[in-house]
Amino acid sequence: MSSVGAQIKRGSAELAVLTLLAKHRLHGYEIAKRIEEQTGGILRFDMASLYPLLHCLERKSWVKAEWQTLPNGRRRRCYRLTAAGRKQLAPLRAQWRAFFHALQSVTGFQNA
Amino acid sequence: MPECAEELAGHLEDSYEAFLQEGLPPDVALQRTMCQIEGRFKGGLVLQLLKEDIMIGFTRKIALPGLLTFALAILTAWALDLAHVQPKAIFLANGLFLPIPIAWLCLLPFCGAAGALISRRSGGSLPQRIAASLFPSAIMVAVLMLILVAGFAISLFVADSGWNWALAVPAVAGWMLSYAGASAMCLGLGAGVAERTRRTRATAI
Numbered sequence: 067m068s069s070v071g072a073q074i075k076r077g078s079a080e081l082a083v084l085t086l087l088a089k090h091r092l093h094g095y096e097i098a099k100r101i102e103e104q105t106g107g108i109l110r111f112d113m114a115s116l117y118p119l120l121h122c123l124e125r126k127s128w129v130k131a132e133w134q135t136l137p138n139g140r141r142r143r144c145y146r147l148t149a150a151g152r153k154q155l156a157p158l159r160a161q162w163r164a165f166f167h168a169l170q171s172v173t174g175f176q177n178a
Numbered sequence: 179m180p181e182c183a184e185e186l187a188g189h190l191e192d193s194y195e196a197f198l199q200e201g202l203p204p205d206v207a208l209q210r211t212m213c214q215i216e217g218r219f220k221g222g223l224v225l226q227l228l229k230e231d232i233m234i235g236f237t238r239k240i241a242l243p244g245l246l247t248f249a250l251a252i253l254t255a256w257a258l259d260l261a262h263v264q265p266k267a268i269f270l271a272n273g274l275f276l277p278i279p280i281a282w283l284c285l286l287p288f289c290g291a292a293g294a295l296i297s298r299r300s301g302g303s304l305p306q307r308i309a310a311s312l313f314p315s316a317i318m319v320a321v322l323m324l325i326l327v328a329g330f331a332i333s334l335f336v337a338d339s340g341w342n343w344a345l346a347v348p349a350v351a352g353w354m355l356s357y358a359g360a361s362a363m364c365l366g367l368g369a370g371v372a373e374r375t376r377r378t379r380a381t382a383i
Contacts, residue, residue: 094188
């Protein structure tokens with residue numbers, strides 16, 4: 067499996083995290099695990115990149131974090147998308163869609 | 179534990195368990211887990227921990243919510259006083275009486291709940307939330323003990339000060355019971371209800 071460049075990963079990280087949090091309330095480990103599973107391992111977050119991103123999104127008020135006690139009795143800081151974050155998601159998705167369409171017309175790549 | 183440390187510790191815990199579930203032996207799972215903290219991230223993490231640890235946790239999670247709870251309790255007492263709602267008095271021997279501020283005690287659970295909620299919003303753990311809600315009682319105990327100590331000091335150095343231990347100790351004990359002990363119970367009750375409501379809502383979600 068070929069690796070995806072670091073810059074491409076960085077740019078898409080925000081979109082991936084916001085999209086996931088739009089559907090679920092998740093803590094950091096779950097976010098990383100789901101993204102890795104759903105992308106077949108192409109997008110993989112380590113702690114050094116995930117938590118700074120989450121805290122950055124929190125500072126922008128796009129996500130909100132709250133401590134919750136999970137059914138297994140452990141305390142985890144769970145993130146959810148805020149209304150402001152939800153407003154950001156649609157234009158972000160549109161930008162990436164336009165980007166991929168543009169790339170597709172130049173390279174001739176077809177969707178999988 | 180500082181918040182960021184607790185968050186990252188949780189991530190590492192989940193990582194370790196995932197490695198164990200994949201069938202890795204514990205020592206290999208631990209090694210792989212700890213590899214996630216390395217280099218620049220480790221340095222940055224240590225600095226962040228120090229920054230968070232230096233009194234920010236105590237101030238945000240206990241002291242400020244506690245002071246707000248205390249302010250609410252005082253405002254409540256003042257409002258009741260303005261409305262001429264007086265505490266009941268139980269008269270004891272030797273001219274002493276035990277004040278029972280029933281109305282104030284009935285309103286204190288709301289103050290306790292507010293303190294616990296404010297502490298929770300700042301990320302306070304359960305003991306920190308309880309400490310924040312019981313802050314007014316702690317202040318009351320401290321003030322009453324100060325009165326005893328001050329009285330003791332006065333009686334030592336000032337002749338004919340009028341300080342009467344036989345009256346002072348029972349009086350302070352009575353105030354301790356009603357204004358500190360009973361108030362702690364009411365504040366704690368409010369904090370308990372707030373905690374239960376939060377858990378019920380979290381389960382419902």
